[in-house]
Amino acid sequence: xxxxxxxxxxxxxxFSIGLYGALSRKNIITVFMSVELMFNAVNLTAIAFAxxxxxxxxxRFLFGPELSESVRAAGDIAxxxxxxxxxxxxxxxxxxxxxxxxxxxxxxxxxxxxITDVALMKK
Amino acid sequence: MSVLTVAxxxxxxxxxxxxxxxxxxxxxxxxALFLVSTFIAVAxxxxxxxxxxxxxxxxxxxxxxxxxxxxFAVMFTxxxxxxxxxxxxxGIGLLLGxALFLVLAFTVVSTNWFPEFHNTEEADAIARGAxxxxxxxxxALLREKFILPFELxxxxxxxxxxxxVALVKER
Numbered sequence: 001x002x003x004x005x006x007x008x009x010x011x012x013x014x015f016s017i018g019l020y021g022a023l024s025r026k027n028i029i030t031v032f033m034s035v036e037l038m039f040n041a042v043n044l045t046a047i048a049f050a051x052x053x054x055x056x057x058x059x060r061f062l063f064g065p066e067l068s069e070s071v072r073a074a075g076d077i078a079x080x081x082x083x084x085x086x087x088x089x090x091x092x093x094x095x096x097x098x099x100x101x102x103x104x105x106x107x108x109x110x111x112x113x114x115i116t117d118v119a120l121m122k123k
Numbered sequence: 124m125s126v127l128t129v130a131x132x133x134x135x136x137x138x139x140x141x142x143x144x145x146x147x148x149x150x151x152x153x154x155a156l157f158l159v160s161t162f163i164a165v166a167x168x169x170x171x172x173x174x175x176x177x178x179x180x181x182x183x184x185x186x187x188x189x190x191x192x193x194x195f196a197v198m199f200t201x202x203x204x205x206x207x208x209x210x211x212x213x214g215i216g217l218l219l220g221x222a223l224f225l226v227l228a229f230t231v232v233s234t235n236w237f238p239e240f241h242n243t244e245e246a247d248a249i250a251r252g253a254x255x256x257x258x259x260x261x262x263a264l265l266r267e268k269f270i271l272p273f274e275l276x277x278x279x280x281x282x283x284x285x286x287x288v289a290l291v292k293e294r
Contacts, residue, residue, distance in 0.1 A: 001171075016227070092189070
């Protein structure tokens with residue numbers, strides 16, 4: 001099993017690539033794709049923490065030093081990282097659906113999806 | 124080297140390379156396909172980390188649903204012919220991305236993550252209790268402890284559905 005740091009470094013790399021893409025591209029669809037990359041990196045981090053850190057910590061601090069009989073409760077807490085990832089996925093899906101609807105609306109009204117051209121609020 | 128380590132490095136190279144291709148490919152349609160490739164690599168990481176249900180959800184929702192939405196948006200907009208051009212903040216974006224990665228990497232490397240707690244018998248016992256039926260455990264957890272966020276997510280998705288239809292409706 002690779003150590004926790006390796007997973008975190010891969011997630012950091014994907015997140016940074018997403019930030020770079022979101023800041024440096026003209027096309028709004030590429031910006032959306034970069035934001036999705038960042039969501040994925042966050043999910044990867046949450047699940048890596050849930051796998052490596054949460055089980056023993058929750059067991060130690062909630063139930064004492066020895067392995068308690070309520071492994072089920074500790075396991076519940078160990079799974080909460082995955083629950084967080086599920087909610088992130090749901091919110092990301094909502095965000096991309098609404099965002100692309102806005103893209104289509106902008107394109108229909110202004111015939112462009114270049115974010116440097118869509119600057120109505122600048123004036 | 125164990126099988127998991129080999130799988131990790133294959134997935135790491137695959138995921139980071141396709142993430143870079145998402146940003147750097149000229150053709151936006153191909154960038155969307157590389158995005159699908161990144162999603163599948165991340166799903167592979169989920170399998171390594173013992174989150175099989177989330178891996179399946181990742182493939183269904185991201186590689187299936189979100190990528191189809193993005194590809195539809197690519198095809199609805201004519202500007203795709205101009206390709207994936209950088210804007211004038213290209214240098215700043217590159218600099219910020221690199222700086223963020225350096226800061227995160229430094230933090231990850233210099234923090235004590237208590238490696239003596241990882242993959243111990245205690246962790247294995249808890250993981251067996253929790254992950255022997257990871258999907259069932261998740262379902263019970265969502266129903267018992269996270270029922271309010273779960274229902275709120277349902278309302279959010281309904282609102283998004285209505286909002287998206289209202290936004291793109293022909294007048």
